[in-house]
Amino acid sequence: MSAAVEHRLGRYTRPVRVLLMRTCLSDLVAPSVARSARNVLRRCGVDVVVPPGQTCCGQPGWSIGFPDQARPVAERTLRAFAGDEPVVVPSGSCAAMLRHAYPELFAGTGREAEAHRLAERVVEFSQFVARNGLAPRPDATGSVTYHDSCHMLRILGERESPRTVLGEMPEIELREMEGQEVCCGFGGAFSVTYPEVSGRLGEDKARNAAAAGAEELIACDASCLMHIAGRARRVGIPLRVRHLAELLDA
Numbered sequence: 164m165s166a167a168v169e170h171r172l173g174r175y176t177r178p179v180r181v182l183l184m185r186t187c188l189s190d191l192v193a194p195s196v197a198r199s200a201r202n203v204l205r206r207c208g209v210d211v212v213v214p215p216g217q218t219c220c221g222q223p224g225w226s227i228g229f230p231d232q233a234r235p236v237a238e239r240t241l242r243a244f245a246g247d248e249p250v251v252v253p254s255g256s257c258a259a260m261l262r263h264a265y266p267e268l269f270a271g272t273g274r275e276a277e278a279h280r281l282a283e284r285v286v287e288f289s290q291f292v293a294r295n296g297l298a299p300r301p302d303a304t305g306s307v308t309y310h311d312s313c314h315m316l317r318i319l320g321e322r323e324s325p326r327t328v329l330g331e332m333p334e335i336e337l338r339e340m341e342g343q344e345v346c347c348g349f350g351g352a353f354s355v356t357y358p359e360v361s362g363r364l365g366e367d368k369a370r371n372a373a374a375a376g377a378e379e380l381i382a383c384d385a386s387c388l389m390h391i392a393g394r395a396r397r398v399g400i401p402l403r404v405r406h407l408a409e410l411l412d413a
Contacts, residue, residue, distance in 0.1 A: 180210040181291070182244050184252045184261075186385070187219040193385045199412035200253040200288050207297040211251075217243040221268070222260040227352045230268055237268055241277050250285045253408050255315025255383050256351075258287040263318055287315065289383050289407055293324040303413035304334035308377040310368065310391070311344045312384040325383055325407055335410075340375035342367070349390035365394035369402050379403035381410055 181204065185197040197213075204211045220240050224233030240261070244250050252258040262282045269278035292299070309329065315321050322344075329337050348354065348364025368391050372380040380402060382388050388404040395402040 179208075179249070179295075180212065181249045181251045182246065183211050183213045184217060184220075184240075184244070184250060184254075184257060185213060186252065186254045186257050188385050188389075189253065192389065193406070196253055196385050196406045196408055199406065200251070200408040203292070203299050203408055203411045204251065204297075207292075207299060209297075212248070214243045220257050220260050222257065222264070223351060225260065225264055225268060234268055234272075237265060237278075238274065241265075241274060241281060244281055244284075245277075248284070249291065250281065251288055251291050252285060253288040253383070253406065254385065255287050255312050255319055255321065256386060258285055259314040259318035261285040287319060287321060287324070287383065289324040289328050290319075290321060292411075293327040299331075299411045301332065301411050301413040302334075303332060303410050305379070306336040306338050306377040307379055307381045307410070308338050308340040308372050308375040309343060310340075310347060310372065310380060310382040310387055312382055312387045313346050313350070315383055316344060325381075328407065328411070329381070332410075336377075338375045338377045340371045340377075342371050347387045347391050348394075349386050351386070354390065361390075362394060365390050366398055366400075369395035369398070369400045373400050373402050379405055381405055381407050383407050 183201055189196040201211045216239065218239050219236050221233035221237035224236065262285045265278040265282050269275045309325060311322060329335055346364055347368040348361040354361040385406055388406060392402065392404045
């Protein structure tokens with residue numbers, strides 16, 4: 164590995180190997196997100212492995228109050244991501260599930276220690292890029308606004324890493340929108356249980372993003388982007404959306 168790559172990898176002194184979680188939403192609806200995350204990391208000298216056998220992390224069942232149904236799904240994730248390598252997740256929502264919910268979900272079971280070990284290895288995509296100084300330099304240009312997803316902000320406690328990464332892109336201008344930290348209304352099952360409230364929040368978010376005057380909306384959760392873009396199309400708000408990994412893969 165070149166000295167330049169060693170420098171970008173920060174605290175790592177050898178080629179780092181990570182396990183990439185595709186996330187089921189990216190796998191089924193937005194495959195470009197996982198593909199871009201893999202491309203960006205590999206260009207920075209990271210050895211990326213996408214484990215076979217991964218499915219949903221179990222968050223839908225957990226979040227609506229069915230832990231016994233969520234646990235067998237989550238066990239597949241424990242098996243798929245066994246090992247010692249960092250687990251990079253291009254979703255604040257899924258990363259929050261693995262880091263904070265798994266220890267509780269498996270508490271008192273024979274896999275509790277395994278769940279804790281996995282939780283300690285999980286890092287959200289923008290966190291991994293920012294903390295290790297990877298600073299990819301894509302050809303992307305223009306202006307963007309950024310949406311703080313709820314799980315990323317409120318459970319992971321992460322606000323700065325995505326902005327740090329955006330700040331390393333010399334041809335990208337970040338224009339903060341009004342209410343950037345307000346929920347977009349998706350909330351997984353919330354959008355199904357309370358569609359009127361969910362739709363209004365999504366529309367407000369789309370309008371605020373458009374009013375920021377940026378060329379596109381960036382976020383670290385494909386679920387939020389899917390919801391906001393859907394509401395924008397439904398009510399006629401011109402708005403382009405892209406995951407941070409896709410922007411870095413430009």
